[in-house]
Amino acid sequence: MISGAPVTLSLEASVLETLRGFYALWPYLILVAGILLVLVVDWFQSSAKSQRVSWIALLACLGSAVSLTKLWPTVLDRPVLLGWNALVFDPFSVFFSLFFLVATFIVITTSRTSKELAGRRMGEYYALLLTATLSAAFLAASQNLVLLYLSFETLSLSSYVLAGYAKDRREGVESSLKYVLFGAVASGIMLYGLSLLYGMVGSLELRDVAKMASQPSLSFLLVMVLLMAGFAFKMSAVPFHFWAPDVYQGAPTPVTAYLSVVSKAAGFAVFLRFAAPMLGVPLFSQAVEEMPKELLFAFLSLLWILATLTMTFGNLVALRQTDIKRLLAYSSIAHAGYMLAAIVAHNQAAYEAVVFYFVAYAIANLGLFFAAQVIHADKGTFDIAGFRGLVHDSPVLAASIAVLLWSLIGLPPSAGFMGKFFLFVALVKQGIASSIASFYYVLVLIALANSVISLYYYIGIIRQMAFYEPSTMLPVCRPTFTARFGLATAAALIVAIQLYWQPLTDLSRAATGSKTPVRAVASYGLVNSTPPRNLAVGDQQ
Amino acid sequence: MTLLAVIFYIAAAVAILATGAVLFARNAVNAVLYLLVSLFGVALMMYSLGGAFVAILEIIVYAGAIVVLFLFVIMMLNIARIEQHKDLQPPTRPQLLVPVILALVLMADLGIAIYAAAAGVSSGKTITVTAIGETLYRQHYLGVELASLVLLIGLIGALHLGSAAWFTHQKEANQDGTC
Numbered sequence: 001m002i003s004g005a006p007v008t009l010s011l012e013a014s015v016l017e018t019l020r021g022f023y024a025l026w027p028y029l030i031l032v033a034g035i036l037l038v039l040v041v042d043w044f045q046s047s048a049k050s051q052r053v054s055w056i057a058l059l060a061c062l063g064s065a066v067s068l069t070k071l072w073p074t075v076l077d078r079p080v081l082l083g084w085n086a087l088v089f090d091p092f093s094v095f096f097s098l099f100f101l102v103a104t105f106i107v108i109t110t111s112r113t114s115k116e117l118a119g120r121r122m123g124e125y126y127a128l129l130l131t132a133t134l135s136a137a138f139l140a141a142s143q144n145l146v147l148l149y150l151s152f153e154t155l156s157l158s159s160y161v162l163a164g165y166a167k168d169r170r171e172g173v174e175s176s177l178k179y180v181l182f183g184a185v186a187s188g189i190m191l192y193g194l195s196l197l198y199g200m201v202g203s204l205e206l207r208d209v210a211k212m213a214s215q216p217s218l219s220f221l222l223v224m225v226l227l228m229a230g231f232a233f234k235m236s237a238v239p240f241h242f243w244a245p246d247v248y249q250g251a252p253t254p255v256t257a258y259l260s261v262v263s264k265a266a267g268f269a270v271f272l273r274f275a276a277p278m279l280g281v282p283l284f285s286q287a288v289e290e291m292p293k294e295l296l297f298a299f300l301s302l303l304w305i306l307a308t309l310t311m312t313f314g315n316l317v318a319l320r321q322t323d324i325k326r327l328l329a330y331s332s333i334a335h336a337g338y339m340l341a342a343i344v345a346h347n348q349a350a351y352e353a354v355v356f357y358f359v360a361y362a363i364a365n366l367g368l369f370f371a372a373q374v375i376h377a378d379k380g381t382f383d384i385a386g387f388r389g390l391v392h393d394s395p396v397l398a399a400s401i402a403v404l405l406w407s408l409i410g411l412p413p414s415a416g417f418m419g420k421f422f423l424f425v426a427l428v429k430q431g432i433a434s435s436i437a438s439f440y441y442v443l444v445l446i447a448l449a450n451s452v453i454s455l456y457y458y459i460g461i462i463r464q465m466a467f468y469e470p471s472t473m474l475p476v477c478r479p480t481f482t483a484r485f486g487l488a489t490a491a492a493l494i495v496a497i498q499l500y501w502q503p504l505t506d507l508s509r510a511a512t513g514s515k516t517p518v519r520a521v522a523s524y525g526l527v528n529s530t531p532p533r534n535l536a537v538g539d540q541q
Numbered sequence: 542m543t544l545l546a547v548i549f550y551i552a553a554a555v556a557i558l559a560t561g562a563v564l565f566a567r568n569a570v571n572a573v574l575y576l577l578v579s580l581f582g583v584a585l586m587m588y589s590l591g592g593a594f595v596a597i598l599e600i601i602v603y604a605g606a607i608v609v610l611f612l613f614v615i616m617m618l619n620i621a622r623i624e625q626h627k628d629l630q631p632p633t634r635p636q637l638l639v640p641v642i643l644a645l646v647l648m649a650d651l652g653i654a655i656y657a658a659a660a661g662v663s664s665g666k667t668i669t670v671t672a673i674g675e676t677l678y679r680q681h682y683l684g685v686e687l688a689s690l691v692l693l694i695g696l697i698g699a700l701h702l703g704s705a706a707w708f709t710h711q712k713e714a715n716q717d718g719t720c
Contacts, residue, residue, distance in 0.1 A: 127697055167702060
């Protein structure tokens with residue numbers, strides 16, 4: 001036995017404690033059941049009918065989402081800690097889980113009609129998609145470095161295979177390989193940072209890590225830099241963005257949409273949770289630790305530079321793209337930059353703004369990748385030339401795409417505008433309160449300038465659609481009713497959020513916990529609130 | 542510096558050098574053999590820190606199972622091209638020098654370890670199988686479950702990427718399918 005550890009529970013009691021906490025795990029267990037069922041049922045399908053299993057995947061997502069909404073009031077009341085503080089289910093993680101599930105649901109529906117995936121065995125595809133979603137949800141909920149890394153790696157591994165799922169396509173395989181190489185390096189660097197962190201803190205728990213932040217040390221900053229490599233890889237932020245354009249272009253379009261929304265959001269969610277106590281944002285159960293001023297400023301400067309580089313680089317390179325998927329890849333890099341900029345503000349408003357922004361961004365990106373897929377299905381190209389004169393082919397499609405692009409620029413009336421507005425408000429708020437106001441104001445100006453740059457390439461597509469005659473070389477695009485309906489819904493949502501944003505701001509406020517003070521934390525799977533000490537070298541027999 | 546620290550640093554040096562040699566090895570079989578040396582070095586490091594069980598696991602699982610499997614795969618893949626490989630000619634003497642030195646140093650290190658064990662030098666903090674089991678299956682049971690999921694998707698991914706029948710089927714579908 002490990003001495004000093006409060007493992008005084010009998011086996012029976014320990015099992016009971018664990019089981020009692022399982023009600024918070026239900027949504028995730030449904031997903032696991034979905035993964036296994038998809039695999040097994042797929043064995044009994046012929047290749048031609050393999051697409052059928054998508055129904056199981058959809059049902060699993062739906063079931064999981066429903067049970068999560070049932071969990072929502074509970075966690076809003078008091079967060080649930082599970083598995084000796086390994087996972088925390090608070091509104092933040094439950095919100096992100098729901099977000100991932102909805103996005104996955106949409107990606108599955110678009111996968112069903114994708115021509116790039118047609119005629120393939122789909123069992124593995126949906127199993128991997130659900131696994132990725134599960135690990136993304138765990139990533140947003142992990143409170144423990146081991147679980148953080150494990151879910152990070154699960155998400156990465158399933159994304160690698162998904163990116164190269166069409167393995168007979170050269171660019172698909174190439175993109176997958178690039179993704180693996182970059183991912184391996186990034187997660188290697190991150191793992192190094194994690195092991196250093198464990199060496200310094202002597203505990204795997206995030207709240208102990210946060211305590212460490214209150215003591216000024218340069219090595220802690222080094223750890224943060226190393227960890228940023230992993231987070232930036234998932235967010236596709238400069239300088240770990242190199243994989244994004246190639247993978248976005250080479251992967252099947254539904255997978256690209258998935259990577260640009262779920263994978264990126266998971267990266268942001270884990271970073272937001274990890275950095276919250278150090279940035280002074282009380283994200284539910286976490287205690288806020290005062291980081292020494294110099295260390296905090298150094299960390300913020302790092303984020304500042306990262307944000308500036310990311311958005312500027314993304315926007316400038318996007319100007320020269322002719323492939324819609326590459327263009328959206330660079331645009332999504334730029335959007336990661338905007339969100340990183342908001343995190344620099346390190347206040348509650350910034351956290352809310354990022355959550356809000358992500359919803360707006362997800363609607364626009366899922367919609368645009370779906371539009372690219374629809375156009376590719378008819379015209380056989382992802383080139384922007386395929387958008388030429390689209391308004392003659394299908395006015396509804398063209399109008400919806402225009403609204404979604406408008407939202408990505410961040411012009412009113414669109415959800416993207418509200419998102420950017422809240423981001424800038426968070427920064428300005430912090431600037432007013434801070435003694436180094438220009439630090440924040442300059443960032444706002446850079447972000448504004450970047451929005452203007454992005455105007456050029458987004459409007460370029462709208463111009464192609466509206467003011468040019470369709471190319472006679474390419475076939476006419478005839479989207480199905482479902483496709484037009486789906487895209488029109490996305491566009492309507494974008495406008496609706498601008499007109500009535502209150503529910504979404506309420507939701508983002510609830511998700512980041514500024515409204516609900518935490519009264520108590522329900523902990524299951526542990527006796528005292530302190531877990532057994534980790535297996536360290538110093539433990540005596 | 543205690544005897545165990547000496548063992549640790551020697552093993553660490555060997556592990557780092559061998560891992561570097563993996564990167565610079567001229568052919569895959571040599572690289573795998575260097576990897577084997579590196580893993581033995583890591584095992585000794587674990588041992589010197591008191592993790593005897595982890596050290597054994599390192600050898601049984603990594604060196605014994607994974608690397609040998611790896612070796613088999615390389616041998617199977619390269620079997621047709623073996624004649625063309627100039628690298629696979631018997632190594633010259635200077636080429637042999639590095640692995641021999643590494644192995645000798647590692648053996649000497651192992652000798653020190655055995656001597657230390659015989660002399661009763663121990664770190665006094667041996668981590669037992671029970672302790673590892675307790676930690677894994679109580680504190681980190683969620684991690685263990687998630688690791689099983691990692692293995693599952695590893696399996697699915699390998700199955701997907703490796704299935705040849707599917708590949709030919711797809712080629713036909715592609716020829717008349719996409720434009």
